[in-house]
Amino acid sequence: QKEVEQNSGPLSVPEGAIASLNCTYSDRGSQSFFWYRQYSGKSPELIMFIYSNGDKEDGRFTAQLNKASQYVSLLIRDSQPSDSATYLCAVNPTKAAGNKLTFGGGTRVLVKP
Amino acid sequence: GAVVSQHPSWVICKSGTSVKIECRSLDFQATTMFWYRQFPKQSLMLMATSNEGSKATYEQGVEKDKFLINHASLTLSTLTVTSAHPEDSSFYICSARSGGGKNQPQHFGDGTRLSIL
Numbered sequence: 001q002k003e004v005e006q007n008s009g010p011l012s013v014p015e016g017a018i019a020s021l022n023c024t025y026s027d028r029g030s031q032s033f034f035w036y037r038q039y040s041g042k043s044p045e046l047i048m049f050i051y052s053n054g055d056k057e058d059g060r061f062t063a064q065l066n067k068a069s070q071y072v073s074l075l076i077r078d079s080q081p082s083d084s085a086t087y088l089c090a091v092n093p094t095k096a097a098g099n100k101l102t103f104g105g106g107t108r109v110l111v112k113p
Numbered sequence: 114g115a116v117v118s119q120h121p122s123w124v125i126c127k128s129g130t131s132v133k134i135e136c137r138s139l140d141f142q143a144t145t146m147f148w149y150r151q152f153p154k155q156s157l158m159l160m161a162t163s164n165e166g167s168k169a170t171y172e173q174g175v176e177k178d179k180f181l182i183n184h185a186s187l188t189l190s191t192l193t194v195t196s197a198h199p200e201d202s203s204f205y206i207c208s209a210r211s212g213g214g215k216n217q218p219q220h221f222g223d224g225t226r227l228s229i230l
Contacts, residue, residue: 031216034218036221042224043119043222043224044157044221045221046115046219046221051216088156088157090219092216099145099217100147100159100162101159103156103157105156106156
């Protein structure tokens, strides 16, 4: 089992709809969770981070964390073509030395006009 | 805030050349910097973790004598690919965090695309 798992997609979403991305992790003691967006040929950029159970909203993005079920999700409301990218889930496992992150393989999102 | 600058953006050079890539945190002090490599259509692969003033910690399978990392100050880390060969061609990306526990996010530079002929 991979430490951080994401559906590779592509997740095809009509413009204006909600894109829902899921991520599961294996280390129950993980404390911090991050979502990055990576456009093709570019480096990742931080979208959101979440540490506590529940929802965290930032503009059109909402991160949801459920530590009991070991999943974290990202909702993108009012999806735009510019949201088309690969979204990376990253987790800071408890056993990780040097505070390094473990990344999922990413979910490719395609927003169609 | 939290800007990480990486230079150069592109490098094309002959096989056997050594290439140095710089990673700078512009508006914060980075106690820890990370170096990743990403091949086309693949995930980020962590190569090493560097802490200011100490030796880098390399991931399993990464040759520390080939990928030299120096983190001499709180704002600068360098990666030198020594005697580069075509199989070293990849997208190299650094990230930096300001320290202070596990909750600090990593901020990424723009990456360096390395092509070895």
